[in-house]
Amino acid sequence: MESHQDDSLAVRIQAGDASAWEECIARYEGRLLAYVRCRVHDTAASEDIVQETFLGFLTSLPNYDPTTPIETFLFAIAAHKLTDWLRRHGRRPTFPLAIRDEEDRSEEPPGRARVASSLARSRERRDHEARIIHRVLRELVTGWQQSGQFERLKCMELFWVGGLRKKGGGGERGR
Numbered sequence: 001m002e003s004h005q006d007d008s009l010a011v012r013i014q015a016g017d018a019s020a021w022e023e024c025i026a027r028y029e030g031r032l033l034a035y036v037r038c039r040v041h042d043t044a045a046s047e048d049i050v051q052e053t054f055l056g057f058l059t060s061l062p063n064y065d066p067t068t069p070i071e072t073f074l075f076a077i078a079a080h081k082l083t084d085w086l087r088r089h090g091r092r093p094t095f096p097l098a099i100r101d102e103e104d105r106s107e108e109p110p111g112r113a114r115v116a117s118s119l120a121r122s123r124e125r126r127d128h129e130a131r132i133i134h135r136v137l138r139e140l141v142t143g144w145q146q147s148g149q150f151e152r153l154k155c156m157e158l159f160w161v162g163g164l165r166k167k168g169g170g171g172e173r174g175r
Contacts, residue, residue: 010070014061025054028071032078039082049085053078 012020032053037046056077064073137156144152 010061010064010066013058014064024057024070028074029054031071032074035075036078036082040085045085049078049081052081056081 009020009024013024029050032050033046036049036053037043040046040049053074057074060077141153141156144150144156
């Protein structure tokens with residue numbers, strides 16, 4: 001039922017119906033604001049991002065695909081506006097890694113609680129990920145050596161040392 005209402009709402013907005021525009025704002029503003037506010041933690045900035053979302057919706061309305069629900073369309077625009085805002089303000093959301101490094105349990109993966117700048121967190125995250133990749137690859141290669149799976153070892157060597165990126169690459173080197 002709501003999909004049919006969305007279709008008529010979009011058509012009415014495209015036709016310039018002010019009450020349809022007010023209905024759209026009343027229906028989606030609260031959810032968009034909650035979505036943005038939980039990521040930005042700044043009420044004024046959240047309201048600005050939601051306003052930019054609605055303006056972006058109006059701007060892109062001529063390209064609106066009626067098979068896409070308005071809610072999906074609005075949240076996609078909001079996600080882009082939110083990303084733009086985070087980039088402008090030098091903030092990147094961080095998520096802890098699911099796998100912890102067995103060798104270094106004293107160091108937690110970078111997260112929101114850290115005070116370091118986003119650049120330092122990014123470097124720490126890359127270092128942490130590199131340690132995990134190193135450990136996993138070492139275990140994988142050791143297992144292959146012990147079980148005599150030398151074809152897999154050759155493929156790994158071609159991938160890492162030779163720079164081949166995909167099977168059947170015909171000698172294509174990584175860039």
